[in-house]
Amino acid sequence: MAPWILRFAVFLLSCFLCQQEAQCLDEVLRLRTSLLEKYQKSIRPVRDYRDGITVHLNVALRQITDLDEKNQVLKTFCWLRVYWKDEYLAWNETEYGGISSIMFPSREIWIPDIYLYNNVDEQSDGGLQPGTNVKVTSEGEVSWLTPSSFTSSCKIDIGPFPYDDQNCLLHFGSWTHTGIQVDLQNVSDAADLSDFADNGEWWLLGMPVRREEKFYSCCPEPYPNLKFSINLRRRPMFYFFNLVLPCLILLLINPLVFYLPPDSGERMGFCMTILLALVVFLQLVSESLPKTSDNIPLIGKFFAGTIFLLGLTAMANIIILHLYYRRPGSKAVPPVIRKIFLVYLAKIFCVTKASDCDEKEKDEKDGPEAFKISNPFVDVTQMFPFGGSAPNSPEPGSRDYGTWDCSGRVRRKEPPRVTFNLEAMQTNSLIYLKEILRSVNVIVKDIKEQRADENVELEWRDVAMILDRVALFFVIMATVGLSMAILLFSGL
Numbered sequence: 001m002a003p004w005i006l007r008f009a010v011f012l013l014s015c016f017l018c019q020q021e022a023q024c025l026d027e028v029l030r031l032r033t034s035l036l037e038k039y040q041k042s043i044r045p046v047r048d049y050r051d052g053i054t055v056h057l058n059v060a061l062r063q064i065t066d067l068d069e070k071n072q073v074l075k076t077f078c079w080l081r082v083y084w085k086d087e088y089l090a091w092n093e094t095e096y097g098g099i100s101s102i103m104f105p106s107r108e109i110w111i112p113d114i115y116l117y118n119n120v121d122e123q124s125d126g127g128l129q130p131g132t133n134v135k136v137t138s139e140g141e142v143s144w145l146t147p148s149s150f151t152s153s154c155k156i157d158i159g160p161f162p163y164d165d166q167n168c169l170l171h172f173g174s175w176t177h178t179g180i181q182v183d184l185q186n187v188s189d190a191a192d193l194s195d196f197a198d199n200g201e202w203w204l205l206g207m208p209v210r211r212e213e214k215f216y217s218c219c220p221e222p223y224p225n226l227k228f229s230i231n232l233r234r235r236p237m238f239y240f241f242n243l244v245l246p247c248l249i250l251l252l253i254n255p256l257v258f259y260l261p262p263d264s265g266e267r268m269g270f271c272m273t274i275l276l277a278l279v280v281f282l283q284l285v286s287e288s289l290p291k292t293s294d295n296i297p298l299i300g301k302f303f304a305g306t307i308f309l310l311g312l313t314a315m316a317n318i319i320i321l322h323l324y325y326r327r328p329g330s331k332a333v334p335p336v337i338r339k340i341f342l343v344y345l346a347k348i349f350c351v352t353k354a355s356d357c358d359e360k361e362k363d364e365k366d367g368p369e370a371f372k373i374s375n376p377f378v379d380v381t382q383m384f385p386f387g388g389s390a391p392n393s394p395e396p397g398s399r400d401y402g403t404w405d406c407s408g409r410v411r412r413k414e415p416p417r418v419t420f421n422l423e424a425m426q427t428n429s430l431i432y433l434k435e436i437l438r439s440v441n442v443i444v445k446d447i448k449e450q451r452a453d454e455n456v457e458l459e460w461r462d463v464a465m466i467l468d469r470v471a472l473f474f475v476i477m478a479t480v481g482l483s484m485a486i487l488l489f490s491g492l
């Protein structure tokens, strides 16, 4: 007995509930049809056509999809919140079963023709696409929340790149209605950023809104518009690690070229390799920047400065190598250059010279001595006062030395047992000595010429090495200056 009673009860209850729901649905349907019966969605919903509609607009920025510096285009994804009052969409709650709000597809009712003025999307005209529902309260308050992605133009100032701030505008306004017909107002003094998804390339500093009334030459009425300005600051780490740091390292190793010995022949190769690497880097940077000439980015200036410095280094190296490899027989160092380089700069830069600047004086001192040699050995006997063996002759068998006799023949490994007739020896040895003297003089002259030549070479080499030091000094100064400048700008 109990089961069928229970079943019956459930049946009755469900019938009752269905009845209730049907009644509710009926109410909504009735309300909808009564509201839309005479509704014209193309007509501004005011009873008196002279009245204005106040449209409140707010933007919740969801994401910055892309900021294309090269084409100066910003892509954003936003939620738009539009509020206005529709005088035809109001009803008496008690007459319609206490329904306080109702949804409409936005296609079915009038919506304000708000457009993004600085739209650059080829596919869309920048207008808000109807599609999502609108919520209408019994007082006729309409709120329309719609997601939308915008492609807007954004003037990009790449001056301090990669330490730059950018200000991009989202510029909204009614396309056809004047400010009297549709008055556009901001809801708050900044956009809603509570749902913003962080961007890897940019920090979002803020998004204030500004309301402006613009007068166009066509019409006397004002056209209000809202300008949401997206304030962005670039996160420079990526560019610092990928562009600035390698360039900085190349810049810092550049002065080391002056520590390579010129004889190694590696100097020019080193210079050119660094220069080439930098040019490749510069190519990379310029590819990611707008092709504009009204402002050179900071990083471009840094690269240009670095390349200029490397070019100067290469030039200095060529000059230094040219001076270093002066061939024998080249002109002597001009006195002015000798004075500047070998005297003053050598002292300032503490260079130890290979050539001897005082060589001249020494030569002059050596002169008379050399002349002494040419004096005939009148008193040869003094050399061998005892008519004996030559002084300091080696001990027999101590070394592989030969001993000599007067005929000039050399007998090997014999004890120094030389006896000679002094008279014969004197005449003979005089002849020999004169011959020797003549030869020695020739040799001395040759050696002196050679030494003079060598000295000229060495002096040029010194000039080269001092120039090397001077160049090193200036390159280091310039390097430090450039690196400090870029590091200060990086805020590191």
Ligand SMILES: *[C@@H]1O[C@H](CO)[C@@H](O)[C@H](O)[C@H]1NC(C)=O
Pocket: 092, 093, 094, 095
């Ligand atoms: C709503 O309708 C009820 C009953 O028809 C009426 O008594 C009431 O005054 C109406 N309210 C308004 C605000 O018109």
Ligand SMILES: *[C@@H]1O[C@H](CO)[C@@H](O)[C@H](O)[C@H]1NC(C)=O
Pocket: 186, 187, 188, 189, 209, 210, 211
């Ligand atoms: C609209 O924006 C202005 C700044 O342009 C601000 O002073 C004003 O308070 C804002 N209005 C509202 C309702 O917040």
